[in-house]
Amino acid sequence: MKTKLLSILFLTSLTQINAQKTYPQDFSTPLKIPMILSGTFAELRTNHFHAGLDIKTQGREGINVYAIGDGYISRIKVSPRGYGKAIYITHPNGYTSVYAHLKEFKGEIADYVRRQQYSRQSFAVDLYPKKGTLKVTRDEVIALSGNSGGSGGPHLHFEIRETASEKPVNPMEFGYEFADTKKPLINGVYVYPIDGMAGGNKKNVYKVGFSKGTLTRNTPIPASGKVGVGVKTYDQLNGASNMNGVYSIDLYVNNEHTYNFTAEKVSFSQTRYINSHTDYHHKKTSKGWINKCFLDPGNKLAMYKTKVNRGIIDVESGKSYNIRLVVKDFKGNQKTSTFTLIGRENTPEIEVQNGSSKRFKWNIAHNYENEGIKLHFPANSFYEDIDFTYSKVGTSHKVGNTTIPVHKLFTISIKPEGIPAQDLNKTVLTRNGKSIGGEYKNGWITDKSKEFGTFALKVDRTPPKIVSVNLSNGSTFTSNSKIKLKISDNLAGIAKYVGKIDGKWVLMDYDKKYRLLTFAFKNEDISVGNHIFELTVTDKKGNQTRFERTFIKK
Numbered sequence: 067m068k069t070k071l072l073s074i075l076f077l078t079s080l081t082q083i084n085a086q087k088t089y090p091q092d093f094s095t096p097l098k099i100p101m102i103l104s105g106t107f108a109e110l111r112t113n114h115f116h117a118g119l120d121i122k123t124q125g126r127e128g129i130n131v132y133a134i135g136d137g138y139i140s141r142i143k144v145s146p147r148g149y150g151k152a153i154y155i156t157h158p159n160g161y162t163s164v165y166a167h168l169k170e171f172k173g174e175i176a177d178y179v180r181r182q183q184y185s186r187q188s189f190a191v192d193l194y195p196k197k198g199t200l201k202v203t204r205d206e207v208i209a210l211s212g213n214s215g216g217s218g219g220p221h222l223h224f225e226i227r228e229t230a231s232e233k234p235v236n237p238m239e240f241g242y243e244f245a246d247t248k249k250p251l252i253n254g255v256y257v258y259p260i261d262g263m264a265g266g267n268k269k270n271v272y273k274v275g276f277s278k279g280t281l282t283r284n285t286p287i288p289a290s291g292k293v294g295v296g297v298k299t300y301d302q303l304n305g306a307s308n309m310n311g312v313y314s315i316d317l318y319v320n321n322e323h324t325y326n327f328t329a330e331k332v333s334f335s336q337t338r339y340i341n342s343h344t345d346y347h348h349k350k351t352s353k354g355w356i357n358k359c360f361l362d363p364g365n366k367l368a369m370y371k372t373k374v375n376r377g378i379i380d381v382e383s384g385k386s387y388n389i390r391l392v393v394k395d396f397k398g399n400q401k402t403s404t405f406t407l408i409g410r411e412n413t414p415e416i417e418v419q420n421g422s423s424k425r426f427k428w429n430i431a432h433n434y435e436n437e438g439i440k441l442h443f444p445a446n447s448f449y450e451d452i453d454f455t456y457s458k459v460g461t462s463h464k465v466g467n468t469t470i471p472v473h474k475l476f477t478i479s480i481k482p483e484g485i486p487a488q489d490l491n492k493t494v495l496t497r498n499g500k501s502i503g504g505e506y507k508n509g510w511i512t513d514k515s516k517e518f519g520t521f522a523l524k525v526d527r528t529p530p531k532i533v534s535v536n537l538s539n540g541s542t543f544t545s546n547s548k549i550k551l552k553i554s555d556n557l558a559g560i561a562k563y564v565g566k567i568d569g570k571w572v573l574m575d576y577d578k579k580y581r582l583l584t585f586a587f588k589n590e591d592i593s594v595g596n597h598i599f600e601l602t603v604t605d606k607k608g609n610q611t612r613f614e615r616t617f618i619k620k
């Protein structure tokens with residue numbers, strides 16, 4: 067016993083030394099203002115774990131962004147959505163830093179991007195400059211912070227990735243200073259009857275603490291068979307009211323450490339497993355995020371350092387189980403929740419299969435056909451076996467239950483009944499009313515989806531809309547002003563836009579969330595006098611709108 071304890075102590079100290087020495091501690095900060103975070107690494111987000119830190123920029127755009135170390139710019143991406151304007155710097159120590167939602171690039175970088183945008187005649191670019199092209203030094207200003215792409219307010223999204231694997235690592239591991247003296251919060255603890263009973267219930271998740279309004283936390287909770295634990299938890303940092311993610315979650319059953327989740331690293335190829343890590347049904351029914359402290363059979367996420375029996379507790383009749391949940395933030399502030407399970411006899415459930423549903427095994431491929439519809443699910447599309455349901459309502463196809471997660475793209479083909487032949491190439495496949503694409507081939511309209519829902523076909527013959535914000539015939543502009551227009555499409559979505567002045571392509575900044583197209587005179591060579599501005603916008607089904615106005619440059 068004594069040797070065992072000693073070796074545990076020895077191993078623990080080894081792990082700690084290891085954890086402290088793993089990551090370089092000499093990177094500089096990307097902003098030279100106090101680091102106040104509105105988002106932490108691996109925070110729970112729709113279909114992904116947050117890949118970096120969201121650093122507050124005092125509620126405004128235009129704050130200097132600095133290279134955190136020497137290196138070279140290995141990628142620059144400009145997109146109307148997602149990361150917006152983003153810079154990637156590869157450093158000689160094996161890590162790449164990423165700066166996103168930028169307002170604008172600075173110096174040589176700005177000139178380089180502009181040249182590429184003009185030569186490709188595209189605002190959206192994804193550039194991979196060669197190693198010697200754009201060198202940067204530590205603390206050099208590379209950009210101004212902004213709100214570009216899919217950002218919900220001015221901030222810097224900052225990541226550090228392992229260069230070789232492109233895996234994002236928690237930037238906090240690199241020794242950044244930030245204030246966090248607040249403990250994480252535990253807002254709910256749950257027991258799941260995986261194959262058994264929890265709190266008298268065999269079907270639904272049991273919320274610890276309350277049952278029909280009565281506090282039961284200090285009374286043992288009856289359980290049987292296989293059960294799992296879930297926790298709703300958040301962390302708060304100093305200086306911001308945001309509900310951030312915690313750093314680690316640990317589960318102890320009768321003092322045995324059975325489960326650990328740590329927000330240290332997450333790969334983009336695994337990030338969608340968040341839909342298995344969390345209670346998808348709970349989230350989809352608008353009740354918030356529950357971290358499951360047990361793993362579904364199909365959960366391959368590599369963020370668990372301990373997963374004894376996949377975190378599942380085998381409850382034996384007559385035995386009691388002391389459950390201790392410990393959540394910590396990166397600074398080590400912790401919150402603990404304890405309760406007791408008392409084992410009852412497990413009475414196996416007789417499986418009653420609903421007549422309209424089909425059992426789909428999680429790890430094998432499935433094909434499904436019904437009147438006017440064909441579906442193909444590749445192997446490992448689900449995290450556990452599911453009951454697949456299908457029904458036809460009018461011309462719509464209700465495919466699966468939207469509170470069940472799907473991990474991989476499945477193929478869906480719908481027969482275009484009642485759609486005239488000349489409209490087939492204008493037909494889109496919709497999920498819950500929104501287009502997911504759709505290609506006509508061999509009598510079917512086909513595309514892919516990663517989510518269950520109600521699928522239907524719709525014909526799109528409506529061209530996009532162009533609404534001028536500040537341009538009418540004869541409008542005047544100065545070198546500091548901008549032409550602004552709003553563009554939108556009703557169904558298929560915008561595929562392309564082309565802005566021209568006097569017949570020559572011009573660079574227009576597109577911000578998808580505001581549907582806003584902007585032309586800035588600042589960097590352009592437009593002579594004083596009369597000019598013609600022209601814009602064509604095309605949707606994904608080839609419907610096109612053209613807009614033309616004359617203006618005067620002063």
Ligand SMILES: [Zn+2]
Pocket residue numbers: 105116118119120222223224
């Ligand atoms: Zn972010």
